[in-house]
Amino acid sequence: MxxxxxxxxxxxxxxxxxxxxxxxxxxxxxxxxxxxxxxxxxxxxxxxxxxxxxxxxxxxxxxxxxxxxxxxxxxxxxxxxxxxxxxxxxxxxxxxxxxxxxxxxxxxxxxxxxxxxxxxxxxxxxxxxxxxxxxxxxxxxxxxxxxxxxxxxxxxxxxxxxxxxxxxxxxxxxxxxxxxxxxxxxxxxxxxxxxxxxxLIKPALRSSLLKQRKFWDVVIDANGPLRCIYTGKELFKGAYHVEHFIPYSFVSHNQIWNLIPSDNAFNVSKGNKLPPLDKYFDSFYDMQKVAIQTYMTSRPSEKLLEDYFYIGTDLQAGLSKEKFYDVINPLVTIASNNGFEFLSK
Known part of the structure; x- marks a missing residue:
């Protein structure tokens, strides 16, 4: 034909x-x-x-x-x-x-x-x-x-x-x-x-993370400074990077369930490396859990909360650690199999 x-x-x-x-x-x-x-x-x-x-x-x-x-x-x-x-x-x-x-x-x-x-x-x-x-x-x-x-x-x-x-x-x-x-x-x-x-094509510009930064600003306003899961440094409003836990170059999206605040210098050095889950998953989960609890208490209509529905999360019931791991672990495994390197422990 x-x-x-x-x-x-x-x-x-x-x-x-x-x-x-x-x-x-x-x-x-x-x-x-x-x-x-x-x-x-x-x-x-x-x-x-x-x-x-x-x-x-x-x-x-x-x-x-x-x-x-x-x-x-x-x-x-x-x-x-x-x-x-x-x-x-x-x-x-x-x-x-x-x-x-x-x-x-x-x-x-x-x-x-x-x-x-x-x-x-x-x-x-x-x-x-x-x-x-x-x-x-x-x-x-x-x-x-x-x-x-x-x-x-x-x-x-x-x-x-x-x-x-x-x-x-x-x-x-x-x-x-x-x-x-x-x-x-x-x-x-x-x-x-x-x-x-x-x-297949390099985008002319990566989309801005301004909305996602405002999302985490609200979490910091409500709970005080957060701690970077990689370095332990305190993260204050306006003094952190929004980083992809699983690299953007693999997931190719900016959904909030994969984004957390991190230390500026560390985020730059992390590049597109994968975080070893045995070292970082618990802290990553805890930060995401705090964010959901904050928004469900004060701003349950926040549009970015819809991102969690894409991974099967019932926000009324909270973020299940086991189910969240079942989302993150396969993605990290596949990325590793495709050649993405891990951060050194």
Whole structure:
């Protein structure tokens, strides 16, 4: 079935067929790289630019959110290697990552980028040229047989004018389709990881925690200063950080049941590490329990209390320690299995 907008001349069914029987992420990221180039109004595109674009698009998903692509996925393993080789931070801007990779003089980086040329460009065109070898695909695409999405050359691809116009016109539809199917592909490989669709693109800005800070200000006003569960320091109103007990880079939300006040300096150093539950869960639970008791006594209509319903908490009965542990423990275990490190005890 052709899911892309119809064209009277172009064989758009072949473009749709590119994603049949997908076993790795490279097809998704290859087309996204091409669409990025089209957005920049480029028809002739260097391969190294496309390979770097593929990796920079996957960078945040792999390194920050630590979503698994599968043990054999070349993009995931390459992104992790390049992070160490190039010393690029896990949350660097995508354009900067791409530029660094293209301009790198390091032999290891050049070799890793070039490795994608062995399979990716010609295999993507297999719907146009089924059962054809690499050399034949290059020759047939250059001749324009079957109207391929692009013509393949040694160092670049060239998008024919009609395909370029088609991609330019429908870029949003095609990009959304790619991201939707990429999220489904990754969700199958990460069945217990929350919010995969929102882990595919680095957000321009993290949402503010102003409402959550006001929530904890009320708790401090009612009970006096709280103590940081990590350092034991007293936390006064206006002099603390609101921190994610389970890292934001795993849960990908700001729900109040996972947020507590903490010592400013410690929160900065904690990063996206996991708290060992045998050391910190009891104190975390006690602080959450105090917050619920405070609001149920003085402000039972507080909107942020709705966050607790998402984890099956009956606020009238209070926060059950056992049930709360049954929420937190699996999340910490899954995050650890996905590569998130624990704080040192």
């Amino acid at each position: 052709n899911i892309f907008p119809h064209d009277n001349i172009l064989p758009t069914r072949y473009l749709a067929a590119c994603f049949n029987n997908t076993v790795a992420t490279y097809k998704f990221y290859w087309l996204l790289a091409i669409l990025d180039a089209v957005h920049r109004q480029e028809r002739e595109i260097k391969k190294d630019q496309l390979f770097a674009s593929m990796l920079s698009n996957a960078w945040y998903t792999v390194n920050y959110f630590q979503v698994s692509f599968g043990q054999q996925d070349l993009i995931q393993s390459t992104v992790r290697q390049l992070k160490d080789i190039e010393g690029i931070t896990i949350d660097e801007d995508r354009a900067i990552i791409q530029n660094r990779l293209v301009k790198s003089e390091k032999t290891e980086t050049k070799k890793l980028l070039l490795h994608f040329d062995n399979q990716v460009p010609h295999w993507f065109l297999s719907p146009w040229y089924p059962r054809k070898g690499k050399r034949e695909v290059y020759q047939l695409s250059q001749a324009g047989e079957n109207q391929p999405l692009y013509q393949l050359y040694k160092d670049c691809i060239v998008i024919p004018e009609r395909w370029f116009d088609y991609l330019t016109k429908h870029v949003r539809i095609i990009r959304d389709y790619v991201y939707w199917n990429l999220s489904l592909f990754l969700q199958k490989r990460n069945p217990n990881v929350p919010d995969i669709p929102n882990k």
